Amino acid sequence: MTHVSLKDVAGRAGVSFQTTSKVLNGKGTVAPETRARILGAAKDLGYVPNALARSLLTRSTCTIGVVASDLSNAVLSQLVVGIEREARQHGHVVIICSIDYAGSNGERELRVLLERRVDGIITVAPRLELEPQAGDLLRGPVPAVTTHPIAGGGIPLVAPDHRRAALEATRHLVALGHRRIGTVTGPRNRHPTLVRLDGYRRALEEVGVPFDPGLTVEGDWSVEEGYRAGHRLLDHAPDTTAVFAQNDLMAVGLLAALHERGLDVPADCAVVGCDDIAVAARMVPPLTTVHIPFHEAGTAAARLLLDLIAGRVTDPAAETLLPVRLVRRASCGLRPTAGLGGGGTGPVPAVLDRLA
Amino acid sequence: MTHVSLKDVAGRAGVSFQTTSKVLNGKGTVAPETRARILGAAKDLGYVPNALARSLLTRSTCTIGVVASDLSNAVLSQLVVGIEREARQHGHVVIICSIDYAGSNGERELRVLLERRVDGIITVAPRLELEPQAGDLLRGPVPAVTTHPIAGGGIPLVAPDHRRAALEATRHLVALGHRRIGTVTGPRNRHPTLVRLDGYRRALEEVGVPFDPGLTVEGDWSVEEGYRAGHRLLDHAPDTTAVFAQNDLMAVGLLAALHERGLDVPADCAVVGCDDIAVAARMVPPLTTVHIPFHEAGTAAARLLLDLIAGRVTDPAAETLLPVRLVRRASCGLRPTAGLGGGGTGPVPAVLDRLA
DNA sequence: ACGGTCTAGGCGAACCTTCGCCTGGCCACC
């Protein structure tokens, strides 16, 4: 039941194992008849080449390592899916190491990947942004690409344009006439949170609305916290007429909170989310959001890494930001069109009237 | 910039590479001073052991391969997360191969995993259920565990009890007095669909309600199809008073369709989903569903596989079904309790009145 | 008959480990 080696195949075919190697890899010239005999023997024995031995020699494993903070997170897992797909299409395979448990600074995981001689590493773990050890390892012997900032820098970043996402979302609310715009953020001091908060502030600045800290409430990206944060926000600032939630999950919780308070969306309070998760289009009301190309970001990160590995690229752009796109739906006042969620052409008049 | 080997370290420390190996692995007896010198050299050179060479010799890679059909699917990815976590806690690492593109029968992916000499394989790809080739490879040289049926059998199955999930969901609707109960299924002829459909039928049989094919509509697990299927169902059978959606995503679409038709949930039509995804608890109304322990299923599958690998288990149970749990919420009439989504104690009277 | 080219296939080394066993020095004991 043990594995069959090249030697075993060679023995059965009555040739040297080197010749067998030639045949199985289609290299060199071998007599058609010998060739057939070897192929037959390999099939009979169920020969499976040993990639370990091959890699030992060729110094390439056709493997890329992914360090992920939380795969159960729908958006991060989208990134991973994009990476995996691109890698697969180029004959590479993906090893995933999660750091979803407390107390990991990513060092252990990166070591494991390096020991396995992965050809390159991609990080999908915003949590690593402050871990200097991880940064050092990533700047180590194999190429790396990141989807979030890395302590110490030097690792090419490929990511959606989070700042722009917040900017577009908030601009949209501003354009609809809103001025008391709340926001539900991710955990404070985390990079994505700060960047999105910055986008939100800029959009307000553009129209001269001063930033009011009382309109910012902190969440943790979860539905439940979105719900609670929604209540906190409205307790605090009942005059809020619109809210930008930094992700869709929290936006869903927010919609529930608004509903519970008897507030109509969008008539009493407009909502815009961020991410464009699958359920967003069929919320009641359908959720306006910013589509973030997580899948594409994964693809792009993998493509860059593969280019680095192959030496096709030597000094990559320090930062590649992928474009985002506002998706207008009813939660900001888009008039629903029958049968087509997310269709329609403009805000319902009621909203604008009320805001005038 | 190339990798440092044991010999390099040995050279720097002035000892043989075998002694270096001893020190770095804490085996054998080595003079403390020599030991220190070697450790120093290893650190200076940034030595990273080569797991490839080690595995070649030890015939163990501490790696488990996962064949997944669609990682972007929230529920399947939960399974993978469970697997990864359990594997990690036992010093193993996970290689993921997706077969999310058309035209793969899983053969290529399984071959890749076997070539890399993974210690075991777990399949999380319901699509493979009909692929005989995949079955043959899984019955090959390394242990395997599956989370869905495999063509030809012989692979231990660890999965949530899908039949029971549908049974509980439908029973709940029956117990609430419903008799015209529709169901939105996954793609026809797929195993999970059929099993859940069977659970649904059994629950109806238990109370002598004949199965009405007109109340069954097909979806594809997506929100959008849930929405469309909801409309189809109600066009066809407007007297439906309750619907069991085979997964939550479709239930969300269904809620949207009902809302669009001006039907109140649960007063006009009760809805129960399946899976218990994150947003379910904060839908409007909160979605009654069956909690499926995907994460735990992943954990259990990985645990079994690790036991098989270690030889701690030799003939595993052919089938391990994990218990599911009905989560009662407002979409079936549970009276919402302030501040706590999903709380409460029973159906609102209105529903029962109407059904009487 | 002889040098040259081509073809089929083999040889040896290398990749980096681990592991069992060997050696040579030292101490102690009888």
Place this chain on the structure above:
DNA sequence: GGTGGCCAGGCGAAGGTTCGCCTAGACCGT
């Protein structure tokens, strides 16, 4: 002073490949 035992460290082999180079025969031209 010989024998036994222990300690530090080295040696050789093995694991399954790939790759460059070599050889032996066949065939060709002169």
